[in-house]
Structure formats: structure tokens, C-alpha cells
Amino acid sequence: MKWKAALQGVKGALATARQEVKAKQILNRPSHLTSSISPSRSRMFIAGTAAIVVLGSTATLVATQVAHTSSWLQVYRSGQYVGLVPNQSNVTLGMERIADGYGIQFQTTSVHENIPSTYNWHETASFPTQAVVIQLDDKPLVYTTSKPAAQKVLNDVKQALAPKVKGASHVTSQFVGHVTVAAVTVGIQNILQADDATRLLLHPVSSQIAGRSSSPAAMLLKSSDESRQNPLQPLLTVQSVATVTKTVSVPYHVTYVDDDALAKGDEKVVAAGHNGNEQDAVRETLENGKVIKSQVISRHTVEQPVNEVVHRGTNSGVASGEWVWPTVGTTITSPFGERSLNGGEFHPGVDIGVPIGTPVYATNNGTVISAGWNSGGYGNWVEIDNGGGITTVFGHMSRVVAQSGQTVSKGELIGYSGDTGEATGPHLHYEVRRNGTPVNPMPYT
Incomplete structure (x- = not known):
């Protein structure tokens, strides 16, 4: 039975040594940094030696257990235990970069532990810190340092998005949706100062804060609602x-x-x-x-x-708008006014040289006053009252189509040219009278 007593002594010595080492770790006095051998370590050494001497198989079992236990680092910040992270260089380097960027002091102690696979060591690596989250409909938008800072962010965002309405006698503004603030613990990389948080909410794309483009704060944009994925839109909406x-x-x-x-x-x-x-x-x-x-x-x-x-x-019998030319020919054989031949007699219209049988048209709307033979030298003629004191005359026609009393429209056929009456050859005599006095017809063509 002596070996059982010896075994119990070994177990007790090991337990005592472990408790003392754990106490040193919590007080941020890692045992591997102690220069002298403490009594507890001496007892642990003696007990371990005794155990190997008495029970070599037990020592082999302990060594096997340590070999199969993962190496972790206990992390302390300002003397307070934070948690465990894998004892890996990429993890510690990442933590050192964060610590340098945010002015954090931390210490680590190496341990061998069996940690459940569900343990989230990433929270420890990001240095969990008390903060305040601004939420929309219970979904986080941005983290800031305190409730007063969060309130300042919301006030600044509301002031930026609420319009200055010209001529308004009363304006009320409020956020669309359920906007709340709440205390949380998050990795320090997520936490923004008030001004940075304001810029992030107002300008999601342009708010690239120096040194934090890949931080969890920037990643918040990727988890927004589909209705808020337009990068040009603020993350909050103010209704006024x-x-x-x-x-x-x-x-x-x-x-x-x-x-x-x-x-x-x-x-x-x-x-x-x-x-x-x-x-x-x-x-x-x-x-x-x-x-x-x-x-x-x-x-x-x-x-x-x-x-x-x-x-x-x-x-419909009154002239309107532009006047039209009375026939298809355009050659003026005798103009309006005094003639140099025939003793300088006055010519009250214009003669248009056209072959016999050329169509003649009304130059504007009007009512036919006379149509047929004229004994005053015009031969077959048509006289139209165009209204406003204006009448138009078409003489020397071979045949008349229009009839007295008929209302004619601008451009309507009224007869055919000829050489009847006192004519020296085939032509159309076109004449315009204002209140019975002949005037130059060219403005009426």
C-alpha cells in the first residue's frame, strides 16, 4: 500500500503546483518570466521526480497528454484577462498591428489547453471593448464610443439630411424606421469616433477611413438590407x-x-x-x-x-393669310402704272403672258360679284369681292367657270385665259382694287 500513498502525494503536489501557477497567470506574472525557482516550483519538481521514480508509467501518461494538447496564449489587457488565442505567429502579428494602431498594451502567457471547437477566439484577437451600436430596425449600422457620441452622430445625420425648406412656417423631421442605440461589446476595430461614424452613415462609399478599409466597420456595408445597397444613398433616411x-x-x-x-x-x-x-x-x-x-x-x-x-x-368669302398667283405663267408683259406706249395711258393692273386656255385661279377667298362678258373692254371676266374693301378682277378670259354670287376659295379654278375684249394678244389681265381704286396687284399675289 506504500505505492498508493506515494501516488496520492504526487497528485497532491501536482494540484498545489497547478493552482499556484494559475494564480500567477491571473496576476499577470507568468511563471516562465520568474528568474528564481519558487517553493511551489521546487515542490512540483520534487513531486514530479518522485512520481517518475515511483511510477514511471504515470509520467509517460502525463507527457503524452501534454503532447496532444493545443498550444494557446492567454491574453491580458491592462492586467485583466481577456481570453485565449491560438499560439500562432500570424495571429499574434495581427494583434500587434491592431494594438499599435489603437495604442493598446497587452500581454500573453503560453498554456496548453483542450479548447472546444465552438470557442470563438476571434473576439479575443480583436480586443473586445465596450461600445454603443446605432441600429436600424434592430440591425447594426455603425459602432461608436459612447451613448453621447451616438446621439451626436444621429443629431448630425438628421441635420445633414433634413432640408432647409424656403418659405416653411413649420418643419418636423424624424428618421424612417426604428432607429435605436444600445450598449454592446465589440472588437475595437469596429468602433468609430463620432465624426467618422457620421461620414460612414452619410457617405457609405466615400467614407474610407485611413487604415480601416478592411476593418469590420467597413464590412458593415456589405450586411445592409438589399433596399439599402445603393452605394450613393445614406444608410439612414430622414423624413421631414x-x-x-x-x-x-x-x-x-x-x-x-x-x-x-x-x-x-x-x-x-x-x-x-x-x-x-x-x-x-x-x-x-x-x-x-x-x-x-x-x-x-x-x-x-x-x-x-x-x-x-x-x-x-x-x-369663307373673305380674304385671309397669304395671297396666291392667279395662273401658272409668270411673265409680265405689261406692268401696273403709266404705259410708255399709247400716249402714256394708265394701266390699272398687270398683264401676264400665257397661252389661250391656261387655268386661272382665285387669288384669295371671296364672293363672285360678276362673271361673264364685260362691255368695258375686259371681255370675259370675273370680279371677286374679297372683303375689307378689296376686289380682284380677271380679264380677257376665253372661258369663265365661276358664277355670280358664288363663294370661292383661295386657289379655286374660276376660268381660262384668252384674248377676248380689247386685247392685242393672249394674256391674263389681273387687277386689284381697294375701295374701287386700282392699286399695284403685286403685293396681292
Whole structure:
């Protein structure tokens, strides 16, 4: 039974030694940094030696167990135990970069532990820190240092996105959705200062904070709702409701009156119109400064509009618009005015040289006064009253088509050219009279 007692002594010595080592680790005094051998380590050495001497097989079992246990680092920050990370160079180098960038002091102690596969050592490697999260509908948008900082961020974002509405008598603004702040513990890389957090919420793409482009804070953008994936849009929406007074022009109406004294198609303004105006109180709903809804809630007329009165011609027998040339020929054989031949007699129209049988057309709308033979030297002629004191005469025709009393339209066939009456050869005599006096017909062609 002596070997059992010896074994119990070994186990007790080992347990005591482990407890003392663990206490040193918690106090940030790693045992491997101690220069002298403490009594506990001496006892551990003696007990271990005794165990090997007494039970060599037991020592082999302990060595095998250590060989199959992973190597980890206990991490301390400001003397406080943080957690475990794998004892790997890439992990420690990454932690050192974070520590340098954020001014963090940390220490580690090597241990051999069996850690469950579900243990999340990444939280330890990112130095978990107390912070405040700004959330939209319970989804995190950005982390900042404190609740006052978070409130400053939200106030600055609201001020930036709420519009300055010109002429508004009352404006209220609020965030769209359920915006909250809450205390959390996150890796220090996630935490932004208030100004940086504001820029991230307002300008998701352009807010590339120096040294943090690959940090979890930047990765927040990738986990936003699909409806917020437009990189040009802020991550928060501010809805504003403003009551605005606007002066609105009220258009006048046009009243048309038929007038048989005017040619069909002509219009004449007899009373000019002008717009009125009114003042409207308008409730506008805006999102991030853009109007999405407008509603008139009251209206006050300042000046009534004055309607315009326009006479619209209905007389198809009255000249209107441009005049047309009376035939297809364009050669003037005798112009309007005094003739050099025949004793300088006055020629009241123009003679257009065309062969007998060339079509002759009305040069404008009008009513036929006379059609047929004229004994005054015009031969077969057509005389048309074009309205406004203007009459047109077509003489020396071979045949007349129009009839007295007929209403003719501009360009309508009225007969054919010839050499009847006092004519020296085939031509069309075209004449224009204003109030019975012949005038130069060229402006009426």
C-alpha cells in the first residue's frame, strides 16, 4: 500500500503546483518570466521526480497528454484577462498591428489547453471593448464610443439630411424606421469616433477611413438590407414634413366668339386676358430633402384671372393669310402704272403672258360679284369681292367657270385665259382694287 500513498502525494503536489501557477497567470506574472525557482516550483519538481521514480508509467501518461494538447496564449489587457488565442505567429502579428494602431498594451502567457471547437477566439484577437451600436430596425449600422457620441452622430445625420425648406412656417423631421442605440461589446476595430461614424452613415462609399478599409466597420456595408445597397444613398433616411406658403399663378381662359366679318380661319383678340394668382398653404413630405408628396391644405385668391376674348372668323368669302398667283405663267408683259406706249395711258393692273386656255385661279377667298362678258373692254371676266374693301378682277378670259354670287376659295379654278375684249394678244389681265381704286396687284399675289 506504500505505492498508493506515494501516488496520492504526487497528485497532491501536482494540484498545489497547478493552482499556484494559475494564480500567477491571473496576476499577470507568468511563471516562465520568474528568474528564481519558487517553493511551489521546487515542490512540483520534487513531486514530479518522485512520481517518475515511483511510477514511471504515470509520467509517460502525463507527457503524452501534454503532447496532444493545443498550444494557446492567454491574453491580458491592462492586467485583466481577456481570453485565449491560438499560439500562432500570424495571429499574434495581427494583434500587434491592431494594438499599435489603437495604442493598446497587452500581454500573453503560453498554456496548453483542450479548447472546444465552438470557442470563438476571434473576439479575443480583436480586443473586445465596450461600445454603443446605432441600429436600424434592430440591425447594426455603425459602432461608436459612447451613448453621447451616438446621439451626436444621429443629431448630425438628421441635420445633414433634413432640408432647409424656403418659405416653411413649420418643419418636423424624424428618421424612417426604428432607429435605436444600445450598449454592446465589440472588437475595437469596429468602433468609430463620432465624426467618422457620421461620414460612414452619410457617405457609405466615400467614407474610407485611413487604415480601416478592411476593418469590420467597413464590412458593415456589405450586411445592409438589399433596399439599402445603393452605394450613393445614406444608410439612414430622414423624413421631414413642412408647411410652405406658395404663390401660384392661375391661368386665364380664352373665350371664342364667331365673327362673320372675319375670314374663316382668322382670329382677332378683342379683349386681352391675364393670369390671376393665389397663395396656397402646402404640406410637403420630403425624404432626405426630396419632395415625395405635396398636399394643398388651404388656398387664398389674391387676384382673379381675366379671361381673353377672341373673335374667330367664319366667313369663307373673305380674304385671309397669304395671297396666291392667279395662273401658272409668270411673265409680265405689261406692268401696273403709266404705259410708255399709247400716249402714256394708265394701266390699272398687270398683264401676264400665257397661252389661250391656261387655268386661272382665285387669288384669295371671296364672293363672285360678276362673271361673264364685260362691255368695258375686259371681255370675259370675273370680279371677286374679297372683303375689307378689296376686289380682284380677271380679264380677257376665253372661258369663265365661276358664277355670280358664288363663294370661292383661295386657289379655286374660276376660268381660262384668252384674248377676248380689247386685247392685242393672249394674256391674263389681273387687277386689284381697294375701295374701287386700282392699286399695284403685286403685293396681292
